[in-house]
Amino acid sequence: MYQYTEFDRQFVRSRAAQYRDQLERNLAGSLSDEDFRPLRLQNGWYVQRFAPMLRVAVPYGELASRQLRVLARIAREYDRKDENNLDKANPGLSDLGSLPSGYAHFTTRQNLQYNWIPLHRSAEVMELLASVDMHGIQTSGNCIRNITSDERAGIAVDEIADPRPYCEIMRQWSTLHPEFAFLPRKFKIAVTGATEDRAATYWHDVGLHLVRDAQGELGFKVLVGGGMGRTPVIASVIREFLPWDQILNYLEAVVRVYNRWGRRDNLYKARIKILVKAEGARFTQEVEAEYQQILTVDGAPHTISQTELDRVSASFAPPAMENGSVAIPTAPTLTEREQLEYQRWLKQNVASHKNPTLRAVTLSFKRLGYAPGDATADQLDVAADLAERFSAGEARVTHDQNLVLPWVQADQLPQLWQAAREAGWARSNIRLLTDMIACPGGDFCALANARSLPISEAITQRYQDMDELHDLGEIDLHISGCINSCGHHHSGHIGILGVDKDGQEWYQITLGGSDGSTLSGAPLPGKVVGPSFAATEVPDVIEALLDTYRVYRSGAGVRNETFIDTLRRVGAEPFRIAANGARVSTNRDTRALATETV
Numbered sequence: 001m002y003q004y005t006e007f008d009r010q011f012v013r014s015r016a017a018q019y020r021d022q023l024e025r026n027l028a029g030s031l032s033d034e035d036f037r038p039l040r041l042q043n044g045w046y047v048q049r050f051a052p053m054l055r056v057a058v059p060y061g062e063l064a065s066r067q068l069r070v071l072a073r074i075a076r077e078y079d080r081k082d083e084n085n086l087d088k089a090n091p092g093l094s095d096l097g098s099l100p101s102g103y104a105h106f107t108t109r110q111n112l113q114y115n116w117i118p119l120h121r122s123a124e125v126m127e128l129l130a131s132v133d134m135h136g137i138q139t140s141g142n143c144i145r146n147i148t149s150d151e152r153a154g155i156a157v158d159e160i161a162d163p164r165p166y167c168e169i170m171r172q173w174s175t176l177h178p179e180f181a182f183l184p185r186k187f188k189i190a191v192t193g194a195t196e197d198r199a200a201t202y203w204h205d206v207g208l209h210l211v212r213d214a215q216g217e218l219g220f221k222v223l224v225g226g227g228m229g230r231t232p233v234i235a236s237v238i239r240e241f242l243p244w245d246q247i248l249n250y251l252e253a254v255v256r257v258y259n260r261w262g263r264r265d266n267l268y269k270a271r272i273k274i275l276v277k278a279e280g281a282r283f284t285q286e287v288e289a290e291y292q293q294i295l296t297v298d299g300a301p302h303t304i305s306q307t308e309l310d311r312v313s314a315s316f317a318p319p320a321m322e323n324g325s326v327a328i329p330t331a332p333t334l335t336e337r338e339q340l341e342y343q344r345w346l347k348q349n350v351a352s353h354k355n356p357t358l359r360a361v362t363l364s365f366k367r368l369g370y371a372p373g374d375a376t377a378d379q380l381d382v383a384a385d386l387a388e389r390f391s392a393g394e395a396r397v398t399h400d401q402n403l404v405l406p407w408v409q410a411d412q413l414p415q416l417w418q419a420a421r422e423a424g425w426a427r428s429n430i431r432l433l434t435d436m437i438a439c440p441g442g443d444f445c446a447l448a449n450a451r452s453l454p455i456s457e458a459i460t461q462r463y464q465d466m467d468e469l470h471d472l473g474e475i476d477l478h479i480s481g482c483i484n485s486c487g488h489h490h491s492g493h494i495g496i497l498g499v500d501k502d503g504q505e506w507y508q509i510t511l512g513g514s515d516g517s518t519l520s521g522a523p524l525p526g527k528v529v530g531p532s533f534a535a536t537e538v539p540d541v542i543e544a545l546l547d548t549y550r551v552y553r554s555g556a557g558v559r560n561e562t563f564i565d566t567l568r569r570v571g572a573e574p575f576r577i578a579a580n581g582a583r584v585s586t587n588r589d590t591r592a593l594a595t596e597t598v
Contacts (some may be wrong), residue, residue: 001062001064001315001316001394002059002062002164002168002312002315002316003315004133008133009130009133012129012130012133012134012135012137013127013130015043015126015130015135015137016123016126016127016129016130016135017127019039019040019043019122019123019126020123020126020127022036022039022040023036023040023119023120023122023123024123027120038141040119040122041140041141042137042138042140042141042143043126043135043136043137043140044056044057044135044136044137044139044140045119045122045136045140046140047119047446048115048444048445048446049442049443049444049445049446049448050081050099050444051081051115051116051117051118052116052117052118052119052122053113053114053115053444054113054114054117054122054125054136055107055111055112055113055136055139055140056071056111056112056113056114056129056134056135056136056139057111057134057135057136057137057138057139057146058110058111058112058134058146058397059146059147059167059168059171060110060147060148060149060153060163060164060167060168060171060191061110061148061149061151061396061397061398061399062164062394062396063387063394063395063396063397064132064387064393064394065384065385065387065388065393065394065395066132066384066393067132067133067134068380068381068383068384068387068395069380069381069384070128070129070131070132070134071104071112071380072104072377072378072380072381072384073128073377074104074114074117074125074128074129075102075103075104075114075375075376075377075380076102076377076378078114078117078118078121078124078125079101079102079103079104079114079115079116079117079377080101080102080116080118081099081101081116082101099115099443099444100374100376101115101116102376102377103374103375103376103377103379104374104375104377104380105371105373105374105375105440106365106373106374106375106397106401106402106403107373107401107486108399108400108401108437108439108486108487108488109145109146109148109188109399110146110148110149110151110396110397110398110399111139111146111397112397113440115440115444137175137176138174138175138176141181141186142182142183142184142185142186142187143174143177143180143181143182143183143186143187144174144177144180144183144187144188144189144255145186145187145188145189146188147167147170147171147174147189147190147191148188148189148190148191148199148204148399149163149164149167149190149191149192149193149199150163150192150193150194150198150199151198151360151396151397151398151399151404151406152194152198152351152360152404152406153167153192153193153194154316154318154354154406155353155354155355155358155360155406155407156193156194156196156198156354157352157353157354158194158195158196159193159194159195159354160193160194160195160210160211160212160218161193161210161218162193162313162316163191163192163193163208163210164316165309165312165313165315165316166191166208166210166244166247167191168312168315169248169304169308169309169312170189170191170247170248170251173248173251173302174189179255179256179259180255180259183255183258183259183262184258184259184262184263184264184270184271185262185267185270185271185272186271187205187206187255187258187272188204188205188206188227189204189205189206189207189208189251190203190204190206190207190208191207191208191210192207192208192209192210193209193210196517196518197209197515197516197517197523198517199399200399200488200491200515200516200517200523201223201226201235201516202223202226202234202235202515202516202523203226203227203228203234203235203488203490203491203515203516203523204223204226204227204235205224205225205226205227205235205271205272205273206222206223206224206235206251206254207222207223207224207226207235208220208221208222208223208247209221209223210244211241213241217243218243218244219241219242219243219244220239220241220242220244220247220250221237221239221240221241221242222237222238222239222242222250222254223235223236223237223238224236224238224254224272224276224283224287225272225273225275225276225277225283226273226523227271227272227273228484228485228488228489228490228491228525229268229271229483229484229485230268230483231268231273231274231277232485232490232525233273233274233276233277234523234524234525235273235276236276238283238284238287244304244309245303245304245305245306245309246295246300246303246304247304248302248303248304249291249294249295249300249301249302249303250287250291252290252294252302253287253288253290253291253293253294254287256290257283257286257287257290258272258275261275261279261286262274262275263275318355318407319392319393319394319407321358321392321407321409322409323357324357324358324409324410324411324412325357325409325410325411326356326357326410327410327411328346328359328410328411328413329411329413329414330414331414331417331418332414341426341428341466342414342417344428344466344470345417345426345428346413347428348428348429348430348431348432349361349362349363349364349426349428349430350362350413353406356410357409357410357411358407358408358409358410359408359409359410359413360404360405360406360408361390361391361404361405361408361413361416361420362398362402362403362404362430363383363386363395363402363403363404363405363420363423363425363426364402364425364426364427364428364429364430364435365401365402365403365425366401366402366427366429366434366435366436366460367424367425367427367460368457368460368461368464369457371438371440371453371456371457372401372436372437372438372456373401373402373438379423379424382423383395383403383423386405386416386419386420386423387405389416389419390405390407390408390409390412390415390416390419391405391406391407391408392407394406394407400435400437401437401438402430402435403425427466428466428470429466429469431474431475431476431519432469432470432472432473432474432475433459433463433469433472433475433477433546434459434460434463434469436456436459436460436477436478436479437476437477437478437479437487437488437492438452438453438455438456438478438479438480438487439452439479439480439481439486439487440452440453440481440486441453441479441480441481441482441487441498442481442498442505445481445482445486447482447484448481448482448498449481449482449483449498449499449500449505450481450482450498450499450500450505450506450507450535451481451498451505451535452479452480452481452487452496452498454535455479455496455498455507455535455538455539456479458538458539459477459538459539459542462539462542462543471560472546472549472550472563473560473562473563474519474562474563475493475494475546475562475563475564476491476492476493476494476513476515476519476520476564477492477493477494477495477496477542478490478491478492478494478495478496478513479492479495479496479497479498480495480496480497480498481498482497482498482499483497483499485497488515489510489513489526490510490513490525490526491513491514491515491516491520491523491525491526492510492513492526493511493512493513493514493520493526493563493564493567494509494510494511494526494542494545494563495509495510495511495513495526496508496509496510496538497509497510499532501532504534505534505535506532506533506534506535507532507533507534507535507538508528508532508533509528509529509530509533509538509541509545509579510525510526510527510528510529511526511527511529511545511567511572511575512524512526512527512564512567512568512572513525513526514564519562519564520564521564521568527572529572529575529576529579530576530579530580531580533579533583537582537583540582540583541579541582541583543582544578544579544581544582545575545578545579546563547578548574548575548578549563549566549567549575551574552566552569552570552574553566554566554569
């Protein structure tokens with residue numbers, strides 16, 4: 001992991017002190033709410049539907065166990081909804097009893113959020129974060145946001161080069177960049193160094209792939225203009241190869257062109273994807289011209305030296321560990337059923353590693369009774385314990401809202417499985433239906449049109465049988481509460497989008513989306529299969545879609561054709577018919593139940 005220098009540490013502590021001064025002036029009335037708003041947003045503090053929400057930056061998803069413990073303390077001591085001065089006139093307050101507090105929520109951008117911290121205690125939280133080299137800087141606002149990467153960065157067997165040093169250098173370059181503090185809209189960068197795109201780079205404003213040219217030199221393939229929202233767009237390749245040392249100069253050119261020409265008159269058309277789509281080749285020409293200006297006139301001021309790369313890379317050296325065994329031992333004293341579950345866990349949750357004696361293990365944060373990505377204070381402490389016992393004190397957030405332990409000895413897998421099982425995180429559902437992505441939706445977000453969490457819970461309840469989940473195989477199910485697409489519904493094999501119809505919650509179903517991973521194939525937005533469905537209809541619609549898949553899939557047993565491959569082979573029409581048939585069936589059953597009740 002990157003080790004903060006004294007400069008880094010002083011920077012975040014000074015920022016926390018600055019924020020405390022701003023907050024105290026606001027609470028005293030000398031700094032208006034209007035003037036305070038951009039200052040708190042620049043530090044990650046939103047005001048959501050019921051209370052403040054803090055977004056904590058987790059650059060490229062890496063967390064140390066000491067950081068997890070402080071995050072647990074914040075959840076335990078500060079994330080308390082009963083301490084907030086809530087608006088008692090708000091009609092939604094009657095639902096607050098069912099909403100949890102004392103927890104944190106892992107997001108699809110490898111960040112972490114709290115939903116109930118009172119604003120008057122926010123400065124204390126910023127100081128606690130700074131004590132373990134954390135902050136909320138640029139997790140909000142029209143600036144360059146948290147830079148994300150592959151959760152297996154530095155350990156993946158298919159890796160060309162470790163992207164983390166470049167991510168860290170980009171983070172330092174972009175933090176409080178004076179020219180890019182007020183862009184037309186927020187700006188997101190994702191970086192991968194592997195052949196498989198586990199970072200969903202084609203769905204970002206800028207996606208970067210580490211590649212080697214014909215001479216074996218290392219550089220970047222540059223993608224620009226991806227994004228979700230109301231207009232889903234797949235990023236375009238504007239450079240097949242850029243020398244690695246020029247990446248900051250080139251990014252400077254890309255963001256300058258966007259800052260100059262991006263729309264500021266229309267919030268919905270302000271993202272760079274709209275500019276790239278409208279201008280096409282002209283956009284690339286503008287970027288190349290700006291890049292040449294930076295090189296020849298400005299003197300290439302952001303060229304990365306080998307010395308600087310080496311300095312940053314030193315922080316990402318593998319941890320010192322005892323030599324272990326390559327072999328994975330069996331778990332002793334297990335029942336036949338437990339042995340089956342352990343073997344399934346090895347298959348779904350355990351990934352190979354550059355070091356053949358190690359494995360990367362995913363802890364599933366998708367279980368009944370919890371929203372996807374949620375962890376209580378006690379669970380965060382347990383995650384810290386597991387990281388220290390089994391993973392050299394490190395964990396990583398995935399963009400699927402789980403945690404990965406990246407440094408697990410192969411011969412310790414049985415012990416880790418037992419410990420994760422006791423914590424409730426050994427469910428072998430990674431990449432299966434219940435490993436769904438979901439945003440907080442209307443339960444928390446003021447922008448949402450509908451609630452996501454009750455939908456995810458209803459589907460999870462229906463599919464608790466692990467035999468059935470493994471028979472269905474790998475399926476990406478993504479849920480968003482509004483068109484802003486924080487739940488990445490566009491890239492789901494099955495996507496669910498909450499929409500508002502005359503003040504009522506309804507849900508569109510999309511099929512065939514892809515994030516660009518090997519499982520999903522080329523990145524694509526899903527297509528709507530029919531009219532919107534009521535919340536009570538959605539679980540039946542999902543069941544109808546999956547039953548249709550069972551009818552049409554080819555193969556048998558472990559060689560079954562996947563859901564996405566079946567969908568692409570037979571087309572969407574049988575699935576559309578099944579979905580609409582489920583609506584008719586649900587309505588008929590509801591009417592029959594009402595008749596019986598009467």
